[in-house]
Amino acid sequence: MTTHPTPALISRYAEGDTGLDDATAWAVEAHLESCAACRALLADAVDPGTRDLLDRVAAGIATGIATGPAPTRHRRLRRTGVTGRVLPWLLTAATLMLVAVLFERTFVSMPSLVLLIAPMVPLLPVAAAWSRRLDPAWELMATTPRTGLWLLLRRTLAVLVAVVPVLAVAGWGTGHSPALWLLPSLGFTAGTLALGGLVGVDRAALVLAVTWSVAVVAPSLASRQLPAILADGSWPGWTVVTVAMAAVVLLRAGEYRRLGVDRT
Numbered sequence: 001m002t003t004h005p006t007p008a009l010i011s012r013y014a015e016g017d018t019g020l021d022d023a024t025a026w027a028v029e030a031h032l033e034s035c036a037a038c039r040a041l042l043a044d045a046v047d048p049g050t051r052d053l054l055d056r057v058a059a060g061i062a063t064g065i066a067t068g069p070a071p072t073r074h075r076r077l078r079r080t081g082v083t084g085r086v087l088p089w090l091l092t093a094a095t096l097m098l099v100a101v102l103f104e105r106t107f108v109s110m111p112s113l114v115l116l117i118a119p120m121v122p123l124l125p126v127a128a129a130w131s132r133r134l135d136p137a138w139e140l141m142a143t144t145p146r147t148g149l150w151l152l153l154r155r156t157l158a159v160l161v162a163v164v165p166v167l168a169v170a171g172w173g174t175g176h177s178p179a180l181w182l183l184p185s186l187g188f189t190a191g192t193l194a195l196g197g198l199v200g201v202d203r204a205a206l207v208l209a210v211t212w213s214v215a216v217v218a219p220s221l222a223s224r225q226l227p228a229i230l231a232d233g234s235w236p237g238w239t240v241v242t243v244a245m246a247a248v249v250l251l252r253a254g255e256y257r258r259l260g261v262d263r264t
């Protein structure tokens, strides 16, 4: 087997080297899930101070699990790393939708702001859910075997579970078909993950949000017309986009597992 990451790469990964791009980090993570030899190397690569800290944290967690109360739903969500860091962004998303609903009800001659911003609403919390710059537990996550794309998908799902009801309330309050706010949101989320494999999820979310704002939202508000891509018959197109983006993410996951992106 010639696809093991180099010891130097594992060492950089263990140190949380910020110069290591997300794609490479995911590749290492995906490999670590299935390779005990490299997990052993990872354990050795952690400096003694950090290892001592991890040992103490592990002992503390084991004691807590043994003596603490049964897990609640909130604790299960925290295990995916979503709570806390993502909560402010979820609140921002909910506030944005509330403003959009009020705007739409006040300015009835304007195109639907709810439909215009719905595709971008999940992007902020999704980016926050997978940004190493925002993740205080990165070192702990890095030494946990089950991370990588699987964790990204779980975190994304947790974000969607929180965001979709907000969109649903906004869509219901303004009388729009669910296909017109749900499918574009899913399409943009899948697109962020697909593009995120190349440039990092947070950057991908920013690029897509800015592109959509400049190319669609601003012209629509200026011309006071909803664009054709958000018209009633547009849902088949959004379905195709969503499925295609999801397929790209899954195909890329396979590439990461073969570790074809070792860039040290």
Ligand SMILES: [Zn+2]
Binding pocket: 003, 004, 005, 031, 035, 036, 037, 038
């Ligand atoms: Zn290996």
